[in-house]
Amino acid sequence: WVSARQAGVQLSTEQAVDGSLLCSLRFTQVELAPAQLLAVGSTAQAALSRTNEVARIIQSAELVGIAERALALTRDYLCTRTQFGKPIGSFQALQHRLVDGLIQVELAAACLREGLAAVNSPDAGAQLWASTASRLKSRCAFAACEMTRMAIQLHGAIGTTNEYDIGLYFKRAMTLSSRWGNPA
Numbered sequence: 367w368v369s370a371r372q373a374g375v376q377l378s379t380e381q382a383v384d385g386s387l388l389c390s391l392r393f394t395q396v397e398l399a400p401a402q403l404l405a406v407g408s409t410a411q412a413a414l415s416r417t418n419e420v421a422r423i424i425q426s427a428e429l430v431g432i433a434e435r436a437l438a439l440t441r442d443y444l445c446t447r448t449q450f451g452k453p454i455g456s457f458q459a460l461q462h463r464l465v466d467g468l469i470q471v472e473l474a475a476a477c478l479r480e481g482l483a484a485v486n487s488p489d490a491g492a493q494l495w496a497s498t499a500s501r502l503k504s505r506c507a508f509a510a511c512e513m514t515r516m517a518i519q520l521h522g523a524i525g526t527t528n529e530y531d532i533g534l535y536f537k538r539a540m541t542l543s544s545r546w547g548n549p550a
Contacts, residue, residue, distance in 0.1 A: 367402045374398025384541040385534070412492070418546055419499035423481070425542050426502035429510040430478050432542075433471045436510070436535050440464065440517040463520060467513045474509035478502055500547065507543035514539045 370377045374395035379387045393399055405413055441464060444455030454460055481502040485495055514536035518525035525532045543549055 367404050368393075368399050372399055382541055384537040386538075386541065415492070416495065419495045422499040422503040422546050423485070425546065426474075426478055426481070426499075426506040429503075429506040429539060429542055430471070430474050432535050432539050433467075433474055433506070433510040433513040436513045436517040436532060436539075437464075437467050437471050439532055439535075440467065440513075440520050443521055460520060463516060467516050470509040470512050474506045477505040503547055504549045507539070507549040510539035511543050511549070 368375060368391075370391060374393060374397065376392045376394050377389060378392070379389045382388050404410070441455070444460055444464065445453050447454050455464075481498045484490060484498050490498075514532065517532045518536055521530070521532050524530050525536075527533055
């Protein structure tokens with residue numbers, strides 16, 4: 367462990383495409399930055415693995431939230447945007463697309479609920495945590511990316527602007543889906 371604020375350590379931040387911050391820690395003078403050893407060997411590996419699994423599960427929950435919000439925004443948009451004198455949500459082809467998105471969102475939400483129940487059981491071992499975290503991340507990232515892509519298509523040009531929330535949800539879904547393991 368090394369404090370980011372002590373001499374010999376330089377912290378720089380930059381903004382990611384989704385608006386979140388990315389940080390880099392650089393050791394400018396190692397002798398001025400004493401470290402404290404927290405763990406070694408299998409203990410360190412187990413702690414790092416569990417931390418990564420927890421991060422993927424937390425990301426999965428955020429990705430489900432993104433997918434749900436993108437679905438709600440798109441549904442509202444289809445009900446209020448008119449073309450040819452009626453809401454575009456009345457067109458069957460767009461209804462079918464929205465149902466496809468709903469299916470992805472529901473699958474991801476169900477997977478998340480089942481996964482959280484599994485890892486919260488008293489007999490959840492390291493292997494269950496690892497497989498559950500990967501499964502949740504894969505399913506939820508896929509659903510969020512599919513739903514936000516579809517939302518942008520159904521919103522048309524307005525969906526790609528930073529002034530409209532759906533584009534921001536898309537960027538966040540793409541960013542989260544690539545951190546700590548992608549859906550593949």
